[in-house]
Amino acid sequence: MPTSRRDFLKTSVLASSLLFVPKFLHALDRQGLTRMRDSNGRRLVVVQLGGGNDGLNTIIPYRNDLYYNARPTLGIKPQSGILTLEKDLGFNPAMTRLKALYDEGHVAVLNSVGYPNPDRSHFRSMDIWQSGSASDQYVATGWLGRYLDSNCPGCELPYNGLEVDDTLSLAMKGNVRKGLALKNPEKFHQITQNQLIAKISGEKANTGGSELDYLYKTLTETASSAEYLYQTSKVYKSGVSYPNTEFAKSLKTTAELINSGIESRVFYVSLSGFDTHVRQQEQQAKLLGNLSESLGAFAEDLQKSGEFENTLVLVFSEFGRRVSQNASNGTDHGTANNVLLLGGGLRQKGVLNDAPDLQNLDQGDLNYQVDFRSVYATVLRDWLRADDTVILGQEFARLSGLV
Structure with missing residues (x-):
């Protein structure tokens, strides 16, 4: 007996959390995979530090x-084990693995x-960084989402951009x-094996292009993508020792997906x-x-x-902290911050611009040197190899020779 509308709608919340693809783009289109292999094969991994890291x-x-x-x-003294870089700067003493990679170039x-005109609200500033907008613009799409909208290799694949998270x-x-x-391919696959979801995804809706038909098709695409990701991810299981943290597990999942040959260009x-x-x-050091x-x-x-040569990692936070410590031995919301880039294909390494100017502040906050866009x-x-001007809505000066 066909699944009832009532039963189907009970699963709609789950369906909306499973797949976020507004067009039905043939998840297993082999032509798309071929185009992916024929491209430069580079991948981007974006790491978001939520809460405003103190740069x-x-x-x-x-x-x-x-x-x-x-x-x-609150200032960290040299005798505390600062890991010296160049230009009179040093990594936090807790960042020994990154210092080793820094020394390797x-x-x-x-x-x-x-x-310009920075916003000190977590939510608004994160929206600005994620959308790639100006502080006085409100944009409903993200910079990586618009990359997926562009005519990039493999863009028609729903899993060309993967966020290793629940939302x-x-x-x-x-x-x-x-x-x-998705948190990990196995759990994602398990969810799609729910009997009701499996039944719905195997049925053909006959609703004349209604929203219900849209959800039926979404579930079909979800099941297809989940099966592909799960089966392909079995190719490689990491033997590297990662920390026992949720963040490390997310990066381990990302590495296993990349090393298994998943045809995805962007990870978050x-x-x-x-x-x-x-x-x-103590909190920040941890x-x-x-x-x-x-x-x-x-x-x-x-x-x-x-795969390290073909992977670039971009680490950012929505803002930095104020230059002066507060009365609670912490720091309050600030403005400009550092960005880290990591990868085997970097053409420029080390500290790429001047240290923050602590003599010329804007009401106690850093002035920015580099626009994040x-x-x-x-x-x-x-x-x-995408059209940055179309994706960002205008032309921004690029950092010549970086990658």
Whole structure:
């Protein structure tokens, strides 16, 4: 007996959480896979640090007296084990794995990345970074979603953009195409094996193009994608030791997908907890240690498989923190921040621009040196070979020779 409308609608919430693809794009289209192989094969992994990471205690200006004057107890002293870089800057002592990769020429640091008229709200500033908009623009699509909308190799595949999470970020939502959110392929596949969902996805709706028909087709695409991702992900299981954290598990899943040959170009993972208003030093050190150890394991995984040269990691946070510490031995919401780039294909490495200017502040906050959309434009055009001007809505100066 056909599934009732009532029973079907009971599953609609689950259906909407499974797949975020507005067009039915033949998930297993082999022609799309062939075009993917014929492209440059490069992948982008975006790492979002949620909460506003304190950039000054991540990349530390350890020879600048203004830094220590502004942070008499919170400033990290050289004798604490600062991992020295260049231009009188150093990594937080917790970032030993990233320092090793830096010394090998696989890390680039951009200081004071931001945008004009910065917003200090977590939600609004994250929207700005994820959409690639100006602070006075409200955009319903993300910069990576619009990349998926573009005529990129493999874009017609619903899993060309994967977010390793339970929900999809604005960054991955386009007008026509959207990324796919999943915690891991096995659990995603298990969900689609629900008897009611399997029954619905195998039926043909006869509703004349209604919203119900749309949901039927969405479930069909979901089941198809889940089966492909699950079966393909079995090809490679990581033997690298990762930290026992959710963030590390997300990166391990990402590495296993890449090393299994999944035909996806963009991956998105998140690490939250950086809103350090109170007792920052211990909390941030733990988070940065997790970030560093997890990215170190991820890089090792890709190096062993030969995929590190074709993978670029972009690490960002929605804003930095104020230059001066607050009364609770923490820091409050600020503006410009550092961005890290990691990969085997970097053409420029090390600290790429001047340290933050602590003498010329904007009401106690850093002035930005680099517009974050210039970073996006560089990644889109020079790494992914996409039309950055169309995707971002205007032309931004690119960082010449970076990738």
